[in-house]
Amino acid sequence: xxxxxxxxxxxxxxxxxxxxxxxxxxxxxxxxxxxxxxxxxxxxxxxxxxxxxxxxxxxxxxxxxxxxxxxxxxxxxxxxxxxxxxxxxxxxxxxxxxxxxxxxxxxxxxxxxxxxxxxxxxxxxxxxxxxxxxxxxxxxxxxxxxxxxxxxxxxxxxxxxxxxxxxxxxxxxxxxxxxxxxxxxxxxxxxxxxxxxxxxxxxxxxxxxxxxxxxxxxxxxxxxxxxxxxxxxxxxxxxxxxxxxxxxxxxxxxxxxxxxxxxxxxxxxxxxxxxxxxxxxxxxxxxxxxxxxxxxxxxxxxxxxxxxxxxxxxxxxxxxxxxxxxxxxxxxxxxxxxxxxxxxxxxxxxxxxxxxxxxxxxxxxxxxxxxxxxxxxxxxxxxxxxxxxxxxxxxxxxxxxxxxxxxxxxxxxxxxxxxxxxxxxxxxxxxxxxxxxxxxxxxxxxxxxxxxxxxxxxxxxxxxxxxxxxxxxxxxxxxxxxxxxxxxxxx
Numbered sequence: 031x032x033x034x035x036x037x038x039x040x041x042x043x044x045x046x047x048x049x050x051x052x053x054x055x056x057x058x059x060x061x062x063x064x065x066x067x068x069x070x071x072x073x074x075x076x077x078x079x080x081x082x083x084x085x086x087x088x089x090x091x092x093x094x095x096x097x098x099x100x101x102x103x104x105x106x107x108x109x110x111x112x113x114x115x116x117x118x119x120x121x122x123x124x125x126x127x128x129x130x131x132x133x134x135x136x137x138x139x140x141x142x143x144x145x146x147x148x149x150x151x152x153x154x155x156x157x158x159x160x161x162x163x164x165x166x167x168x169x170x171x172x173x174x175x176x177x178x179x180x181x182x183x184x185x186x187x188x189x190x191x192x193x194x195x196x197x198x199x200x201x202x203x204x205x206x207x208x209x210x211x212x213x214x215x216x217x218x219x220x221x222x223x224x225x226x227x228x229x230x231x232x233x234x235x236x237x238x239x240x241x242x243x244x245x246x247x248x249x250x251x252x253x254x255x256x257x258x259x260x261x262x263x264x265x266x267x268x269x270x271x272x273x274x275x276x277x278x279x280x281x282x283x284x285x286x287x288x289x290x291x292x293x294x295x296x297x298x299x300x301x302x303x304x305x306x307x308x309x310x311x312x313x314x315x316x317x318x319x320x321x322x323x324x325x326x327x328x329x330x331x332x333x334x335x336x337x338x339x340x341x342x343x344x345x346x347x348x349x350x351x352x353x354x355x356x357x358x359x360x361x362x363x364x365x366x367x368x369x370x371x372x373x374x375x376x377x378x379x380x381x382x383x384x385x386x387x388x389x390x391x392x393x394x395x396x397x398x399x400x401x402x403x404x405x406x407x408x409x410x411x412x413x414x415x416x417x418x419x420x421x422x423x424x425x426x427x428x429x430x431x432x433x434x435x436x437x438x439x440x441x442x443x444x445x446x447x448x449x450x451x452x453x454x455x456x457x458x459x460x461x462x463x464x465x466x467x468x469x470x471x472x473x474x475x476x477x478x479x480x481x482x483x484x485x486x487x488x489x490x491x492x493x494x495x496x497x498x499x500x501x502x503x504x505x506x507x508x509x510x511x512x513x514x515x516x517x518x519x520x521x
Contacts, residue, residue, distance in 0.1 A: 362405015
């Protein structure tokens with residue numbers, strides 16, 4: 031059986047763990063189903079894979095520019111606590127649970143395909159790294175909860191839970207995705223979905239008369255700010271310089287200069303400026319990568335939908351929505367970070383002393399990607415106010431939920447690390463809490479939870495998604511009526 035373990039480990043870590051390869055393979059399969067010639071299949075698959083690599087390169091630039099800013103903020107504020115990082119905890123957990131995690135990953139993907147084929151939840155989750163994160167988290171929680179005697183249940187139970195979560199979350203978010211993109215061709219495949227749904231709902235509740243972030247009317251002298259790349263870069267320059275100057279004031283000069291590796295204060299300030307511009311470059315690269323992927327993947331995916339899972343939609347990573355609200359991404363990011371800071375203060379003052387919740391420090395990377403996505407969702411239903419409130423709500427969720435998950439890991443003997451995005455928090459806490467009642471109870475509750483999610487999502491798909499419900503329709507109708515009246519008055 032060692033050869034089978036090696037093969038599954040290779041597939042899980044070297045193929046399914048690389049989103050670009052997965053996207054390229056899916057695109058090639060779709061083109062084959064559409065009976066394209068060999069050249070078109072190879073070219074389309076490679077272009078889709080390269081588009082995802084471009085997206086990843088942009089994300090790497092963004093992460094690289096945000097890391098020193100995060101270090102700077104922590105040093106000038108003196109905050110202490112846990113920064114949720116999916117990659118770090120996955121790497122740590124893989125040392126002990128990597129083999130079982132590979133089984134869960136591969137079999138979970140098959141469970142997802144079966145659910146997409148035989149239930150109304152026709153979504154194919156294609157964000158490979160998030161599959162890996164979720165498979166490892168589920169493996170840790172389940173294997174620790176079951177113990178050695180029932181260890182044989184870890185893989186089948188984990189695979190079922192992974193397959194379920196990969197089809198139900200895209201279904202719950204689809205009405206908002208349809209509102210954002212204007213059609214039903216793609217879905218969201220990212221485990222921050224609870225935050226995006228909450229942002230869309232919050233935007234609908236608060237921004238009934240607020241115009242879109244993309245309709246901001248700048249004065250003549252500020253028209254250059256309508257260029258999203260320029261506006262993003264300038265905003266980040268302001269943020270970097272505020273904290274950089276703060277660092278020079280409150281930190282020993284040597285410590286402040288060391289953050290950017292600068293020789294003097296002038297070089298330090300300009301290094302902050304350069305990092306801010308790098309952030310803008312990274313966002314621009316991400317947007318280009320998204321357009322490249324969509325240009326190849328969506329047409330090819332129709333072939334898979336027709337042959338394997340009729341009517342299926344590709345569920346893609348969160349940057350896929352960034353081009354639909356470039357200004358909203360920045361607004362959501364800043365608002366999410368503010369929500370994280372406020373929630374951190376609440377935890378420190380109340381929830382930590384009373385309930386023992388860990389201090390979850392706001393990481394710049396999760397707040398950018400999930401906060402930016404939440405801003406787009408909030409803007410779609412509530413305009414500028416929706417983007418602000420939606421991002422803020424997301425910031426609260428990705429601070430509270432990791433703290434709750436850390437409590438569960440503590441009870442299960444896996445403390446001092448946690449996953450960051452919203453779905454890891456609520457799903458992991460829910461599954462882990464069941465195992466506190468014992469291995470048999472936990473296993474039964476896990477199956478019940480999986481069944482309830484599939485049934486609930488299927489009902490939601492039939493009664494809400496398939497009937498064409500549009501969130502924020504009343505706001506859209508009001509704006510349309512006002513535009514029609516204004517046009518009539520002008521005649």
